[in-house]
Amino acid sequence: MGRKKMQMAEKSRALTLLEKGDSVIAVARDIGVSREAIYQLKRSTSSFPPGMVPKRKSGSGAPKKTTPRTDKLLKREVTSYPSITSFELKNKHPELLNCVSTRKIRHRLQKDLGLPCRRAAKKPMLTAAMKKKRLIFCKRYRYWTTEEWRKVMFSDESTFRLVRGVPKMVRRPSTASRYDPKYTVKTMKHPGSVMVWGAFSGNMDRAGLYFLPRNVTKKGSNYITVLKDHLLTFWRIHQCDHFMHDGAPAVQHTSRRS
Template sequence: MTRINTSDTDKAQIIAWRQEKVPIKTICDRTKQCKRTIMTILSAAKNLPSGSIPLTKPRSGRLKVTSKNTDMLLKREVTKNPRLTASELKISYPELLGKVSVRTVQHRLQKDLGLPCHMAAQKPLLTARMVKQRLEFANFYKHWTPEQWEKVMWSDESNFSIVHRGRVRVRRPIGSDRFSPAYTQKTVKHSQHVMVWGCFSGFLERGRIYFLPKNVTMNSDKYITCLEEKLLETYLIHESEMFMQDKAPCHTSKKVMKYLDDHHINVMQWCGNSPDLNPIENAWKIMKSKIRRACVSSLDELKEEIKRVWIREMTPEYFKNLAHSMPKRIQMVIEKKGQMTKY
């Protein structure tokens, strides 16, 4: 059996069972301890007064260089400021940690205190006003059913680059060259990219996508052209009842809002800085992951790959599931009191 440290409570229970004439094998099965351990505990208990528990013998090995109070101090400081590093903690408390290595501080935090280091999730900065708007939005739509969310036409823009800029994890053998081409990620200063506008509904899967010309950013006029070419017909075909767009200035200008009103497009009142509430953001992320594996080398190839993934790999079921995720997103915003969620 695997060796397990026996607590004082377990020792007392073993002694009590044996006094009740419970067989040794049964005690072994109940405690997951080997027979030798049980017999050692019972033998030691015979020479002790009634009700006493055998003490654990001191074990070999170096004593811990940090005390319980020091460990609690480390936990308190990291809980207060999760961005503190082991080196910064060591510098902050020279009297307590002066003779303690940085590696030992890291071990205490990770193994003993259950505070391993993770990459911080990147989320938009929310002002108090934005948090309030998000909470109001969630409370307003908290009773909507998945079928009602299917009738919303979701939209957004996203940049697709030829060279991926995010961090990539690789597995390499111990002792291998970290800078070998096989284990490095190639970067460029100004990667070519294209901005794409797209839309979808949970009722009739994906809508249409629109490519902005090279070196052109979205403005009110371009956005109206995009809506005229790609949205109006799609909105009718999908039998949508509401149009979702974020609060980018080119989306909410008077000219654009008048255009949408003239064409009887019911615009959802959106809350700023809330990509976690827009399910099309998840679609963009999946598409970028698929396109990155294609290893495109020009803008024309990039555009063709975007079209291919959008049409062939983004299934109707996927878009329906995105629309149906809205009740969970809304509930999570309420639980987080307006703060960012995992989406």
């Protein structure tokens, strides 16, 4: 047995086929509905003028708590302030959202307006001076070819914590203690760390890694040592013409010694 509910276009086609003399079985097979649905459509339109299609009856249930006006308001507010919460929306517009629950507001934003709640991505904060320097850099090298960029050696470093407490979700019964070791994430106040330096180029990809001693950070003096002992060898192998590193003051890239 097929489905019973039909759209207006399907009802119009079914009535047209019935007027042409097709059987109820053939019409039901063509539309993809049950025979009872075609019989019911035929009975309900017996007193209608030719060409008239019966409208679908209004569904049961409570009426919508929101109107097109409130939906437009919700979309405008979230578009202007993406971090605004449903609770803040309700308090900001009590005259329109007084009878609407915060759960209904979230449902309307996610399902009907296409604005689901997502975790914001983390991105470095750039000052006006930083943006200006980046723009100058792009304009200076915008006409470089692929072959020219392949001969650039890039380097960077990163610090890795030896013990790192990773947040996680746990399912803990109400009778258990929150601080039970089974339900906690282990952390250390001053965990050990290792700084790793690496480089690469477009000619031959990775150019090796160098691990600094434990809990030793990079300074102007040891940074020069790293470049002499680990960069120059790969520099000749990769046949590069330029060396590029960031201007991080924490590793003394901008110091006079380096």
